[in-house]
Amino acid sequence: MxxxxxxxxxxxxxxxxxxxxxxxxxxxxxxxxxxxxxxxxxxxxxxxxxxxxxxxxxxxxxxxxxxxxxxxxxxGALAPRGLGLRESAMPFLEDLYEATHQNVQLAVLDGNDAVFLERLSGREAVHVFTRVGGRLPAYATGVGLVLLAYAPHEVQEAAISLPLKRFTEKTIPNGAVLRRVLADVRRQGFALSDGQIELIAVSVAAPVHGPDDSVVAAISVVVPSENGDAYAHLPAVRAAARGISRALGAPSARRLPSPVHRETFSAPG
Incomplete structure (x- = not known):
């Protein structure tokens, strides 16, 4: 430094x-x-x-x-986006882990980064760079894409205007592609991020809503890119996110979920 x-x-x-x-x-x-x-x-x-x-x-x-x-x-544990959110989320994260035995993550948005409040992982789960308390660029993670997609307009524009570091050939390369991806995430209601940080990992993420129905967090499951169909875990991820949202008092969590349509993005190499 x-x-x-x-x-x-x-x-x-x-x-x-x-x-x-x-x-x-x-x-x-x-x-x-x-x-x-x-x-x-x-x-x-x-x-x-x-x-x-x-x-x-x-x-x-x-x-x-x-x-x-x-x-x-x-x-730090007293932060309202930390301990309280984590305590509400833990039973659902644990159920999601038991259902998948893959990496299960809970994150919030801080500036242009996804900050990870919790991660559950088994011995056989694919390697990930995340750690509790750590952060990664939001545009390059499933949870981060969800958080950016539902962030205020000025937050999205700030992220889109920045130069985007490329971790792999699959990382979103520029703001124009990021803008399109965020629109897709808002339309779909989830994000599927393939090999953006590491080529060996794919994540599927869904939003968590708070008492005023704004998106306050995101959860994801990260699976191996080979022999690990991330999309197959989407129903469980969405159900867990919905359960956390209901625990937080989100009005939308009391309504029936909308149908899921499979869509992903392909960033140019």
Whole structure:
């Protein structure tokens, strides 16, 4: 991570920069690494790290490395799109896993990313990059496509206007294709994403509705691209999404579901 040109000026910004130095690829950092990543003087970093450690936001291991503390996990669990949603969803996610024995995921939209709140996976399930608390570009995942498709217009346009990183030859290549795919997802009521992050995996995803019937989350099943018909799991995925929506109080979840029509997209290579 390059050193910022100008270190944060306010105390709160400096504290946040210390926490922001940690990430999926850097869960443990030395004091010197924190200083270098934040651009803060070593003495300032030492003081702020000490205050965060005393509060419980950071923990120091036996080798002198710092890592995120449980206090932040406790606070993060209070987020209304986190713990409450996860608790409502878990019985249905567990049933979906028992019915499929594949990767089962629950995600919400944060900016242009899908953030994963839960993942259930068995030993024989196909490899996926997702992890609880992790994020992936929404356009490249089944859950993310569902979330973008039902997001406000300005959120969709922001995602469409960005350059899209291609993970495989099947990744959606540009905003024009993404716009068409999102329209298809809205019309179908589900997303089937084939090999966008890894060629070996296909996901089928459906929306979860909240008390005002807006889409607050999405769930998916991820299966192997070979010998794993993702579409065959669509009825179970939609039933689980409907159950979670009903648990959240969504009025539409009380109505009979509409018929399913099989449609997918094919992104140019």
């Amino acid at each position: 390059p050193k910022p040109a100008t270190p944060p000026s306010s105390v709160s910004a400096r504290l946040l920069s210390v926490l922001g130095a940690f990430g999926p690829g850097s869960p443990r950092l030395t004091l010197s690494e924190i200083s270098r990543r934040t651009g803060l003087p070593l003495t300032t970093a030492h003081r702020l790290v000490g205050e965060l450690a005393a509060w419980g936001g950071l923990e120091r291991d036996g080798e002198g490395h710092y890592q995120i503390g449980l206090r932040l996990w406790e606070i």
